[in-house]
Amino acid sequence: MRVTVIGLDGGPLDPEARRHLEKATLVVGGARNIAAAPGVPPEVPTYELGPLEPALDALGAHEGSPVVLASGDPGFFGIVRALRERGHTLAVFPARSSVALAFARAGMSWDDALVVSAHGRDLRRAVNACRAHPKVAVLTAPGAGPAELGRELHPQTPRAFVVCENLGSPEERVVRVRPAEATTRPWNDPNVVIVYDPRKPVGPSGWIAGARPGPDGWALPETEFEHRNGQITKAEARAHILARLGPRVGDLVWDIGAGSGSVGIECARLGAAVIAVERDEESCARIRRNVQRHHVKVAVSRGEAPAVLDHLPVPDAIFVGGGGLRTIEACAPLALRAMVVSLAAVERVAPTLALLKAEGYSAEAVQLSAARFAPLPDGTHRLQPTNPVFVVSGAR
Template sequence: MITVVGYDGSPLPAPASERLARARLVVGGARHLAAVRVPPGARTVVMGGVGAALDEIDKEVDKASGDVVVLASGDPGFFGIVRALRERGHEPHVLPALSSVAQAFARAGLPWDDALVVSAHGRDLRRAVNACRAHPKVAVLTAPGAGPAELGRALFPQHPRTFVVCEDLGGPSERVVRCRPAEATTRPWRDPNVVLVLDSGRSVGERGWIAGARPGPSSWALPEEAFEHRNSVVTKAEVRAFALARLGPRIGDMVWDIGAGSGSVAIECARFGAAAVAVERDPESCDRIRANVRAHGVRVAVSRGEAPAILDHLPDPDAVFVGGGGPEVVRACAARALRSVVVALASVERVRPTLDALTAEGLTAQAVQLQASRLSPLPGDVHRLAATNPVFVVWGDRDAAPPPAPRPEPARRPQTLAELPEADH
């Protein structure tokens, strides 16, 4: 039998101690093995690389020489070793402890049913950073090279946040530090740690019914009247709906809205949970975007300047919407975009240069003309169709790497099942 024991610094409960006392193999981090009483005669494996430790567990299970205990931090079913064991075909018995995220929010005195929890452990830090840009309360599970200092450098100065850095929770070196992102870049931090990234004004969200990120918007492609705009300079709802479908904004993404005008596209992307930057050169339009952002209760960074020069100061985008600018701007955006670029054009003559700019940067480009006719009332309780101006939408997608070959289903390891009791007739 494999038992996974969660450890949070407190004494092990009786069931965990009993499993540990009869283990023939004990696997865990060096600090976990040093913190518990390993039975005499039991073999220990320090979990440096997870793969190597799993190989040792497989060998022990195949020999059927005795029980295996795996020691892990906190709740091992939460971004922990339980997933890796199941992927190997094992069916472990799990005895969890208090998770590091629960402890961190307890130290901060905050509820966390409305918090977004992300992991930067062995993963791309930029997605965790984008989540912190877009959401008011995020817990980041860190790793060496992806910790408080790196988070601070990515968020400062554009995104005012408060950090609560929780080191060695439950351990002898526990320390909880509140600081600003700039300060986090200047001081050393001990591993392991969890970082709470908080918007101080919104650190307690509304009462909800679902944990973590709020559900997506109930509607999108909002009517133009939902945004303050100048002389109808706003992306029409029908065009915005198609653009959103091609941009695919989601939690962890960064989206640019270039020549943002009213900021309608950036705001809609933010409503889906993406981090968004609205780029606009006109000062009055920037003020208008900020007003629209406040009205919709989302987070959108407004960057005033001329594209493409200003783009050098922005974090890499997953997707870009270009509502203003020529082929030079489109190509500059395509060079940085990790997934897609969508361009809205009023004239057919600009379609070919835009297609060429996208393909020159390795994107697969397509185009479509969109035109909607809206029902409009006439006197006498009758209606006509009022045509909106046609818009050409050009988009390019960066070809994704081929998906990995499907992994074979792990062989189920033999299980001893108790006989069912006989039914009474």
């Protein structure tokens, strides 16, 4: 079936879109859009959007010329996807997207911004994107709006909000607030929230919209990190650890017993939000210097695991590089997706494996050691081994 999809932004309709609307035999849309659309014939039946599936069923059963009304650009986090999945042929007349309008009202560029949707999704992933990236537009939903974002981000993540309500309508309102203030105010739906780091309101220019295309390599050499007396996860082991953690945009990773912060920093370079935990101030300061060197965002929490973990947001993945069996035991129930533990002593491997399996992980263990080429005085080379390390990993 051919379905016409018309986007609304408070402005006049495209003449061709209006002609389609005037000839419609069924109009489907939210109550606000049906009321706001000019030219809906009064005799034509309408179907108000609530749950999406019944509306799609009604469209599929209709014989005629149906029109779907949507907000903004229906091809951007909109109904076009669901209609295409049902096999409909579409004629789409988009309006200005709410994201484009929001950034215009804020007077900000947005080719350097991530855009995430909280509609029907876990707000946690949007929050983690805001923790990790300096400029994010969040398409909100009731129960997942400015107040909820503010509660999750304050006070650990220094951000500013631009809340854009009812864009394009007479009730339009644009408000600049801090996360703490956002938690105390009433907000009107629909709204878009621009979450940005006030220290970096303009990102670097690039050739791809949104997040940068990814780091130019990972498992960086140890020389890329300040560390103490060789106490750093070696690059070869780090490569395996990163593969098992699988950090990505929208994730939160804990780096427990972070040391130099090398694992957490590599996770941040791959787009994840990261919290590094260390017990002494000297190590925390070292991590902060390494974070600054690599131009990423890592929150550093000083404290003794497992006690400090009670105050941290829920992680998708956890790396434990130090802290002992008590720390591993405390962390294992908390990771939503993956947990990786680095161990120096073989005697700790079996208890750690058993612990992860008891918590419902599919667990494995490997021993990793690399032998690097090292020059000899006569111009030949020998193999110089790194200390072996045992890596226990679990996935849910």
